[in-house]
Amino acid sequence: MTKEEEKKSPPSRRQFLAAGVAAAGGVLLSGLFVLRDGLLFLFPPPREKRFVKYLVGKKDEIPAGKAKEISIAGKPVFVAHLPEGFKVFSGICPHLGCIVKWKEREKEFYCPCHRAVFGKDGSVLAGPSPRPLDEFEVQVEGSLVFVLLERSKGGLGS
Ligand code: FES
DSSP states (O other), rough: OOHHHHHSOOOOOHHHHHHHHHHHHHHHHHHHHHHHHHHHHOOOOOOOOOOOEEEEEGGSSOTOOOOOEEEETEEEEEEETTTTTTEEEESBOTTTTTBBBETTTTTTEETTTTHHHHTTTEEESSSSSSSSSOEEEEETTTTTTEEEETTTSSSSOO
């Protein structure tokens, strides 16, 4: 059979089967990629949390039972020295975003806008706030106190 005749003749059974297997393999592979992408879309792998670490003060700058107001990226933050250790809270009221104050004598946070009161642990004691003050992770290294703010959340609460 010449080359010209081979081109014009219908494919042999073996060639037909080989083409069919190759096509089926391609379709199966494409299906697997679509399935993988679909599963990754529906169940994305957990992302590693990334933190930004801010120095908020020295341990001896904040005596036990006191809180110090500082500003991080222009937002108010309170560093409280409690019996259980240092705690850092957002100074932004979860109700409507006013700035809370620390009341030294009562050892609680107070929002002057609508009179929300928060305990020294940030919990809601009174008023309209729907939730406690945002609390941030603290790290004490030697004599220094740091706060860790999650980078993806943009940091400092509502
Ligand atoms: S904004 Fe703080 S109580 Fe309303």
